[in-house]
Amino acid sequence: MALLRTSEIREMSADERNQKLKELRNDLMHEKGTSSMGGAPENPGLIRALRTNIARILTVQKEEEEK
Secondary structure, three states, X not given: OOOOOXXXXXXXXXXXXXXXXXXXXXXXXXXXXXXXXXXXXXXXXXXXXXXHHHHHHHHHHHHHHHO
């Protein structure tokens, strides 16, 4: 899971951004569930990367609303 670049997010359509946001939130929920049950995460930085990607998408969506 690589970080999405802001330029890549801006090139997406609104539907693509919403779909990606759902996917990232589901992945985040799964990873948080795994770590809360005491399981060792395969990739310790994945939760942070997911949260960062979600924040970037939400920021771009907010900017689009203000235009």
